[in-house]
Amino acid sequence: MSDPSSSVPADLLADLRAEGEELDALVGDLDPAGWARPTPAPGWSLAHQIAHLEWTDRAALLALTDADAFAKQVETALAAPDSFVDDGAAEGAALPPGELLARWRAGRSALGEALAAADAGERFPWYGPPMKAASMASARLMETWAHGQDVADALGATRTPTARLRHVARIGVRARNYAFAVRGLPAPEAEFRVELVAPDGVEVWAYGPADAAQRVTGPALDFCLLVTQRAHRTDLALVATGADADRWLDIAQAFAGPAGQGREPRDA
Structure with missing residues (x-):
């Protein structure tokens, strides 16, 4: 065995x-x-x-x-x-x-x-x-979920978010420095605190030191949509505290390869 x-x-x-x-x-x-x-x-x-x-x-x-x-x-x-x-x-x-x-x-x-x-x-x-x-x-799993979002959007279907998003969120957090590097930008030296409300609305998925000055908070679904570049930041309920965290939300990506083009805002 x-x-x-x-x-x-x-x-x-x-x-x-x-x-x-x-x-x-x-x-x-x-x-x-x-x-x-x-x-x-x-x-x-x-x-x-x-x-x-x-x-x-x-x-x-x-x-x-x-x-x-x-x-x-x-x-x-x-x-x-x-x-x-x-x-x-x-x-x-x-x-x-x-x-x-x-x-x-x-x-x-x-x-x-x-x-x-x-x-x-x-x-x-x-x-x-x-x-x-x-x-x-x-x-x-992350890529299946992300391309599944494209399919759902094309079909006008609404998917119910699940706890499986924790895998996508974790990749997005771990890929922070990559998102800066792929754009030729220096990665922030300090760790960030990321606190995401799980799909059940109760649990909080937390990453990084609790006393970090740079912080990102919001729904886990919105964070996953952001880091897979399936929605524009302005359409999501994510809050950044600190200039570096704010910059990250503009360029975040969970996937390897060149910097993605992302999505236009809904009102564009």
């Missing part, structure tokens, strides 16, 4: 699975016209959103199971750094919707099994720094 301490936490894997299932429920019965519906991401249809998730799930599976093959995929990405993400999404979006849906479902299942079997202490290659399996699972 394997040592439970060497495995990715079961609750994290369950949350990742639930996030995929919730998004699956939004798209599973759509007709071809539904799959072609545009989303808030410029040039991306609903099919592009699912194709991107299928592509990145497949890349994560390769990173976990075949480092040499993944290295070749990274070489391909480096040869076209400005277009490889869009190219992967476009390739999948061109498939018949039923085939794309089947591939995404199979890939989610295979990735879940690989994450469950992975040694929690090992670091696996990725497009940025190598990641442990738990971090990879959290990142996949």
Whole structure:
């Protein structure tokens, strides 16, 4: 029997699975016209959103199971750094919707099994720094939730926020310095205090020292929408105390890669 301490936490894997299932429920019965519906991401249809998730799930599976093959995929990405993400999404979006849906479902299942079997202490290659399996699972959940928001917005659907957002919030907090660095800005030296009201309206998710001068407070959902750049800051109920914290809310991002363009304010 394997040592439970060497495995990715079961609750994290369950949350990742639930996030995929919730998004699956939004798209599973759509007709071809539904799959072609545009989303808030410029040039991306609903099919592009699912194709991107299928592509990145497949890349994560390769990173976990075949480092040499993944290295070749990274070489391909480096040869076209400005277009490889869009190219992967476009390739999948061109498939018949039923085939794309089947591939995404199979890939989610295979990735879940690989994450469950992975040694929690090992670091696996990725497009940025190598990641442990738990971090990879959290990142996949974050991206599934974020692209799921694009899908929900395109369909005019309202999703009920859940405690799974704690994974997204944690990545957003930990990515603070990256958000500054990717814009060529020096990261603040002092730690921030972040206090987020959980979706249940009662629990508070707190990060950083309680006596920090730089602070961010507000709903966890709003923070997650901000750091995944699915909503503009002016449309969210987040409060910054301190100049550095205020600057962070203008540039925050939880995802790797170049600085995102974000969303326009609702009134724009």
